[in-house]
Amino acid sequence: MTDIQRLSTLDADFQPRLAALLAWDSVSDDLVQQTVAEIIRAIRARGDAALLDYTARFDRWTPATATELELPRARLAQAWQTIPTDQREALELAVARIRAYAEHQKLESWSYREPDGTLLGQQVTPLDRAGLYVPGGKAAYPSSVLMNAIPAKVAGVGELIMVVPTPDGELNELVLAAAHIAGVDRAFAIGGAQAVAALAYGTETIPGVDKIVGPGNIYVATAKRAVYGQVGIDMIAGPSEILVVCDGATDPDWIAMDLFSQAEHDEDAQSILLSWDGGFLERVAASIERLLPTMERRTIIAAALGARGALIQVRDLDDAITVANVIAPEHLELSVADPEAIVGRIRHAGAIFMGRYTAEALGDYCAGPNHVLPTSRTARFSSPLGVYDFQKRSSLIMASRAGAAELSRTASVLARGEGLTAHARSADYRGEAS
Incomplete structure (x- = not known):
């Protein structure tokens, strides 16, 4: 039996229980912060030498010189040529859709003149150089390469530097192929806090950048927080989240699998379903029980659902919208008959997936909008990653x-x-x- 919480807005203790369910402390502990601070100091003081030491220590392989950390563009092209045809075609389609969407986001310069001839305006320019951190090894995410690299290239970033850890020296071919088609300019086989520090301050081999984007573990997130100010960063992301609002007319198996799709990321991921149809909540619960044993990552899914998942009964659609705006989820599915009629009432969500046929997974890979989204209720004040994150705005004043x-x-x-x-x-x- 999956131990998933049941809540109801009719219960007197609903508000504190919801607050407890949503609570997430993304701040790393003192030991992590101390370790990261030591790594940053070492990279700043010793540059490439420290980078080689950390690569040997954490990734368990020892390049002879720092120049061996760089993955030549020919190596990225080789990966592109050797991956299976279906993967290559999938990457091509995803890139085309992500780029088409990103093109609509470009900010343009503008100005106007007042009657006395004074000119006021805004000049938009791309970043000179951006750094992209990609989680590495065999559990890598080529989709993250596309979602971070393509907006940067559409923005006109002068040089895009990718870093990716390679535990035991093993490269992920799909990640390298994604870097090739996305237009990454230079790639380095480094990871962890040391890679973030190298991008922020530069070493003899790694060029310093103006902004660092991309997901990573707690050490990477802590390092990004620590170097902010020296460079820009995209965000400090927490665990993945999905909130589904359903009217009870969608196949319960579909909804169960949508909840699984985020729960399988890790044990801290959050999957929540809201419905005013109590019978439907029970049917979804039954689907969860029946489908969970068939999942390859069932242990992780079960842990996530048990720790941070919930099936919540609300009074009606209005009540569901109110709760959804409180949760301010990373991913929101409106699995209802007429999502366009209510989407304007959603004030806080990273991405909104509208209709019964729009699985959140489509957004993760190929729909077009970016999958780098605000988590942990930060959708109340922040937005998805986009072209605008790689552009700067300068005010123009000529009296x-x-x-x-x-x-x-x-x-x-x-x-x-x-x-x-x-x-x-x-x-x-x-x-x-x-």
Whole structure:
């Protein structure tokens, strides 16, 4: 029997139980932070030498020199040519769809002139260099390569550097092939906090970057948090989440498998179903019991469902929407008859999957929108990764002679009110000359 929590909005203790279910502490413990701080200090002080030491220690292989850490572009092309045809075709289709969606996200420069000739605007420019961290070894994620690399390339990033750990020196061919088709410029066989530090500060071999994106374990996440400020980062992501809102008319096996699809990531993943049809909740529970033994990752799924999963009965659709906005999930499935009629009422969600036929898994791989999404209720204030994360905006201000005369008076008054007389006199000079 799968030990999945049952909640109801009718229960007096629903709010505290929901809060406890959603609680997630993504802050690493003191030992992890201490280890990461030591790694960062070593990389900054010893560069490539420290990188080689950590590769031997954590990834269990010893390159003769740091130059051997780089994976030549020819090696990426070789992987592309040797993977099975069905994988190559799947990557091609996914890339085309992800790129087409990303093209719609590009921010463009703009400006306007005021009647006196003053120009105001915004200039959009891509990052010079971005770093992409890819979880490595045999349990690697080529989809993460595509989702992080393609928006960067569409944005016009000058150089995209990929790092991927290779435990025991083993390379994942599908990851290398994905890097090839996504347009990664340089790739290095390094991982962990040491890779993040190398990207942030640079070594003799690894070029420093302006922003680091991509998922990783607790050491990688802690390192990204630690180097933020030296470089930009995408986000500090928690475990994967799915929330399904269903009216009871979808096949319960489909919904059970959708819950499994996130639970199989790891034991901390969260899968929640909301429905106002109590009988449907029971049918889904029965599907879970029947289908779970057939899953390859059933132990992980069972642990995740038992620790952080829930079947929640709500009063009605309005109640479901209210709870969904409180949960602010990474992935939200609206498995209802008319999702377009209610999607405008969803205020907080990383990605919204609309209709009975839209499995969350489609978004993970090939629908088009990015699968790098805010977790742990951060969808309340943040957004999916996109082209805009690899673009910068600079304000444009060019005062005309007449405009300077007008603006200087206002600036001078406000500056003197703040006690900043140099500001005021700097403005006055322009005003007096106009």
